[in-house]
Amino acid sequence: MGFDGPGYGARLLLPGYLGSALLAALLLALMLICLFRARHGLRMPHLRRLPGIRVLEEMVGRATEMGRPVHMTPGTDDPRNPQVLASFPILRQLALAAARYDTPLLHTSADQIVYALSDATIQQTYIEAGRASLYDPEHVRYLSDNPFAYAAAVMGMFRRERPAANVMFGNFGAEALLLIEAGADAGSLQLAATSNIFQLPFFVAGCDYTLIGEEMYVAAASVSGDPMLRSTVIAQDWMRLVVALLVLAGAIVHTLAGPSDPLRRWLQR
Amino acid sequence: MSTSLAVWTGALLTLAVLSFLYDDNPAWRITEHLYVGLAAGYGLGYTWQNYLRPVLLNQVGAPGGWIWIFPLVLGALLYTRYIRGWEWLARFPMGIWIGYGAGYILAYLPRVVVGQVTGSMVALNSLSNVALLVCLLGGFATFVFTLPDRPGLIRTAGRIGRYAILIALGVAFGGTVLYRFTLLYGQVHFLVHDWLGLGH
Amino acid sequence: MTALRRLDRRWLYLGVLLITVAAAVWPLRIAPRPTRETRTAFDLAQALQPGAGVFVYVEYGLGSREEMDPMLAAVLGHLADRGAHIVIAARSPEASQVAETVMGGVAARDPAYAKGYGQTWVNLGYRPAPDVALRAATSGIAAAYNEVDYAGRPLAGMPILQALRALNRTYFALAYAFDSGDGFAPMIYYVGTPTGLPVIIGAISMEVPLLQPYLAAGQLAAVIAGARGAAEYEALAGQPRRADVLVGASAMAAIYVLAVMLLGNLVARRP
Numbered sequence: 001m002g003f004d005g006p007g008y009g010a011r012l013l014l015p016g017y018l019g020s021a022l023l024a025a026l027l028l029a030l031m032l033i034c035l036f037r038a039r040h041g042l043r044m045p046h047l048r049r050l051p052g053i054r055v056l057e058e059m060v061g062r063a064t065e066m067g068r069p070v071h072m073t074p075g076t077d078d079p080r081n082p083q084v085l086a087s088f089p090i091l092r093q094l095a096l097a098a099a100r101y102d103t104p105l106l107h108t109s110a111d112q113i114v115y116a117l118s119d120a121t122i123q124q125t126y127i128e129a130g131r132a133s134l135y136d137p138e139h140v141r142y143l144s145d146n147p148f149a150y151a152a153a154v155m156g157m158f159r160r161e162r163p164a165a166n167v168m169f170g171n172f173g174a175e176a177l178l179l180i181e182a183g184a185d186a187g188s189l190q191l192a193a194t195s196n197i198f199q200l201p202f203f204v205a206g207c208d209y210t211l212i213g214e215e216m217y218v219a220a221a222s223v224s225g226d227p228m229l230r231s232t233v234i235a236q237d238w239m240r241l242v243v244a245l246l247v248l249a250g251a252i253v254h255t256l257a258g259p260s261d262p263l264r265r266w267l268q269r
Numbered sequence: 270m271s272t273s274l275a276v277w278t279g280a281l282l283t284l285a286v287l288s289f290l291y292d293d294n295p296a297w298r299i300t301e302h303l304y305v306g307l308a309a310g311y312g313l314g315y316t317w318q319n320y321l322r323p324v325l326l327n328q329v330g331a332p333g334g335w336i337w338i339f340p341l342v343l344g345a346l347l348y349t350r351y352i353r354g355w356e357w358l359a360r361f362p363m364g365i366w367i368g369y370g371a372g373y374i375l376a377y378l379p380r381v382v383v384g385q386v387t388g389s390m391v392a393l394n395s396l397s398n399v400a401l402l403v404c405l406l407g408g409f410a411t412f413v414f415t416l417p418d419r420p421g422l423i424r425t426a427g428r429i430g431r432y433a434i435l436i437a438l439g440v441a442f443g444g445t446v447l448y449r450f451t452l453l454y455g456q457v458h459f460l461v462h463d464w465l466g467l468g469h
Numbered sequence: 470m471t472a473l474r475r476l477d478r479r480w481l482y483l484g485v486l487l488i489t490v491a492a493a494v495w496p497l498r499i500a501p502r503p504t505r506e507t508r509t510a511f512d513l514a515q516a517l518q519p520g521a522g523v524f525v526y527v528e529y530g531l532g533s534r535e536e537m538d539p540m541l542a543a544v545l546g547h548l549a550d551r552g553a554h555i556v557i558a559a560r561s562p563e564a565s566q567v568a569e570t571v572m573g574g575v576a577a578r579d580p581a582y583a584k585g586y587g588q589t590w591v592n593l594g595y596r597p598a599p600d601v602a603l604r605a606a607t608s609g610i611a612a613a614y615n616e617v618d619y620a621g622r623p624l625a626g627m628p629i630l631q632a633l634r635a636l637n638r639t640y641f642a643l644a645y646a647f648d649s650g651d652g653f654a655p656m657i658y659y660v661g662t663p664t665g666l667p668v669i670i671g672a673i674s675m676e677v678p679l680l681q682p683y684l685a686a687g688q689l690a691a692v693i694a695g696a697r698g699a700a701e702y703e704a705l706a707g708q709p710r711r712a713d714v715l716v717g718a719s720a721m722a723a724i725y726v727l728a729v730m731l732l733g734n735l736v737a738r739r740p
Contacts, residue, residue: 019387020379045415079363080370113359116350146308148532156301159293173650174532177449197679198650201442204435212434214412237415243386244409250390251402264387290482319562320597327615373600377658381688384662388686437678443723444695445675448536450722451696451715453489455535461493468494 019267027239034231045234047222052191052209056090056223059165059189060097069104069139070094071163073154073179074118075170075194076110076147083171083195084114086216088121089224090169090193095122099129106163107140110150115142151175151182158182168192168207169216172199180206193219271464280464283456404433473736481729488721497717500704506684507701510669510691513643514544514706519552522633522641524660526603528652530563533673538571539711540671540699541647545575547706549582553642554629555590556610558602560652565594565619587627594619604659606636637664643690647671653680657688669693674719 013021037044063070072094074087091107098105107122109115119140126135143153155178158166166183168176168190176192176199183190184206192203193211203210211219214236221229254261271277282303285296329337343365349358389405391398407430410423461468503511517523525545529537548555557572559565569592576582582589593614596602605613610633611624624630633640644666646656653670661668667690670680674695683689693702696719699712 017380019383023383023386024375024379048414048416080367113347113350144305144308145312149305149308152301152304155289156293156298198441198445198675201438201445204438205442214414218414234415237413240409240412244406247386247389247402247405250387251393254390255393258392261390264390267383267387287486291479315562319595323615324597327617374658377604377663381658381662384686384688385682388682388688440678441675444673444677446726447719447723448533448673448675448695450485450489450719451536451674452532453485454492454715454718454722457486457489458493458535461490468496 016268018269023243026242027235030235030238031232034235035228038227038231044227044230045237047218047230047233049222050211050215050219052193052211052215053219053223055189055191055209056093056167057097059167059191060094060101060103062189063164064101064103066164068162068164069106070098070165070167071106071108071158071183071188072167073108073170074114075168075172076145076150076175077171078111079113079117081171083216084111086193086220087169088117089220089226089229090167091118091121092125093223094167095125096129099126099131099134102131102134104136104139106157106161108143108150108154108157109141110143110145110147112142112145115140147173147175148178151178154179155182158186158188162186163188166190168194168203169211170194171196174199177202177206183207270466276463280460283460403429406430407433473732484725484729485722488725489718492714492718492721496714497721498710498713499700499717499720500710500713501697501701501716503701503705504694504698506692506694507698508705510544510693510698511547511702511705513667513669513690514547514551514553517548517551517553517642520632521551521553521643523548523553523555524636524641524644524666525555525557525568526560526644526646526652526656527557527564527568528560529647529649529673530561530567533649534567536673536696536699536715537647537649537671538567539696539715540693540702541568541571542575542711543699543703543706543708544645544647544671544693545572546578546708547702549575549579549589550706552581552589554588554633556593556629556633556636556641557590558593558606558614559595559619560599560655562595565592568592569619588629591624591627591629592619593624600655600659603636603655607660607664608637609635636660636666638666641666643667643669645669645671648676649673650676653683653689657683661688671698 034044036042060070072087072091074084074091075081077084079085095105097103105122107118109118119137122140123132123135126132144150159182163183163186166179166186166188168179168183169192172179172194173196176194176196180190180192180202190207191209191211192207193216194200194203195213195216197213200210200212204212214233217229217236218233221233250261250263250267253263271280282300285300288294289297324337324341328334329341343362346358346362349355389401391401393399393402407426407428409430410426411430411434413423413427416423458468514523525541525548527541545555555572557568559568572590572592576586576590593610596614602613611630614624616624618624618627636644644656644660646652646668648656648670650673653672653676656668656670660666668688669691670689671693672680672695674697677692677694680689680692684692693699696712696715700710700716702708703710703712
């Protein structure tokens with residue numbers, strides 16, 4: 001029976017939900033602790049620097065030397081997707097470097113809201129960097145909300161404008177491979193980051209730098225310097241540690257206790 | 270050879286798209302622009318036919334359906350993002366949207382995760398179970414970010430985890446290549462069979 | 470070696486094209502031996518009593534039809550042979566059309582289904598916010614789908630939904646998702662795990678490795694894996710053979726890709 005079946009009205013917790021309720025509560029508690037510490041300027045652990053992030057500046061530098069533009073895409077999903085949201089700090093970082101080196105930054109998107117947000121981010125970053133005159137609305141493009149039509153347009157664009165660097169940071173579907181191939185064909189240095197496990201194999205095989213899954217949020221948090229973003233990443237890190245220890249303990253108990261394994265039974269109550 | 274206009278259009282457009290593999294050319298550019306334009310038009314029709322019209326007819330139009338006016342207005346606020354000075358209004362639907370999504374997933378995800386966790390508590394009595402546990406813990410160690418100088422054990426585990434992830438991605442890569450190939454096969458089958466009338 | 474290293478990639482594209490054309494003109498039929506997973510899926514359907522309720526969720530769209538249509542047709546054909554009562558729903562309007570076409574083909578072969586719409590099967594189609602619809606269906610199908618089927622016909626008079634009221638173990642025996650990537654998770658989260666209904670995923674070959682953890686944890690009952698799984702299922706269930714040609718073509722492509730990768734890794738030099 002689902003949640004609405006008879007007999008569940010008076011219960012606080014449905015059978016089978018004890019373990020999940022505890023884990024969810026622990027994760028929330030860790031997040032609140034981290035947020036509290038971040039907000040009050042208390043000491044927080046450092047985040048490991050990822051190689052993919054160090055190269056952002058280098059990518060823009062390369063484009064400057066070659067006299068060609070840099071391209072960035074947040075993928076083809078809408079801004080409810082956390083991967084798309086994580087792309088904005090990276091976009092800011094890229095726009096700062098582009099402003100510094102006076103190199104055109106092309107941005108393409110496949111969602112109207114993402115387009116509006118990206119356009120505003122780029123314009124704002126250029127203004128903050130004191131290079132407002134560099135902002136060109138023609139460089140920020142909404143192409144299509146159909147992923148393959150979007151990819152077709154990007155492919156044509158890459159053939160004609162040949163960006164020297166291509167940053168793909170966000171959620172991608174089946175169009176990912178078309179984008180990678182277009183970038184490789186244009187001779188772009190490519191950085192990709194996604195949590196979409198179906199497209200990761202292509203990114204790993206076809207790009208110069210790849211950030212896998214959680215690494216993209218860490219990248220966004222360390223680039224932005226935003227204590228809020230950092231605190232969620234740290235809380236999740238601790239949570240991973242808890243789950244890893246739980247699995248290890250569970251495996252040992254299961255090996256010793258056999259099918260009557262009390263830990264597993266308790267978690268599934 | 271086919272005599273159908275639809276088949277001929279499909280076949281010529283397929284060839285025009287494939288011609289991109291040789292080089293950029295006018296036929297490809299026409300298809301590229303045609304595709305982007307078609308997708309925009311199709312998107313409009315699709316949204317009307319599948320989202321707006323059913324909601325307006327079946328929900329807003331039904332007795333007592335006036336209550337749906339509120340979510341409609343709330344959704345329309347998303348477009349204030351394009352009106353200078355009114356952008357802040359778009360935050361309300363966005364906040365509700367994201368909050369609802371997060372709450373929904375938080376209600377259902379943990380139980381699946383607990384199922385995965387208890388499913389991973391394997392008895393260490395066979396090589397494959399030990400390998401499973403080592404790769405799993407290695408995978409966790411790969412994604413430890415808060416220890417800048419990771420202790421040796423975690424660093425080694427992380428390396429094992431990274432290799433395990435790469436192997437898994439390699440397997441997925443193989444599956445994807447085959448899947449993509451069936452897509453190409455379908456289109457070539459259309460050219461050979463439906464258009465040229467050859468083959469089975 | 471140097472010539473190979475400088476090889477224009479267009480020659481590689483041409484190779485793929487030639488192999489594909491060859492596979493389309495001279496089809497190579499390969500019927501693989503059934504794997505344990507496909508056999509489990511088959512056995513679960515084979516054990517159904519006539520009139521048992523089965524929920525079939527179609528997620529894939531036009532882009533995956535080549536690989537998935539034969540699988541969906543084989544499973545629906547088998548379910549029809551077992552006399553199951555089939556409730557179909559879709560994750561997108563496109564998937565709703567796909568489901569209608571494939572089920573239409575299957576129903577045409579069997580009078581109980583050809584004339585039995587609303588009694589032996591129904592296509593609920595698609596509803597905006599598909600996750601919410603799926604979750605709501607576990608406590609009441611008709612309400613979750615706004616009381617109408619995919620073509621807007623009222624569900625109220627349909628005997629099949631009088632008998633199969635909600636998507637849970639009280640009414641249903643099995644739930645399927647035919648998936649190209651986005652359908653398996655909602656099925657596990659909102660149907661399989663909360664209700665305990667056995668879930669079988671018909672998957673494109675790409676996502677098969679990623680479903681293994683769910684299989685191992687018992688959150689999925691079985692997986693039918695891509696064109697290969699479809700060919701195995703067709704053979705097991707005695708359904709019309711459509712997927713074995715795909716397996717033959719994929720095998721030819723796999724050999725080619727493997728050869729190119731080996732060659733590429735032998736001659737490649739890291740910059």
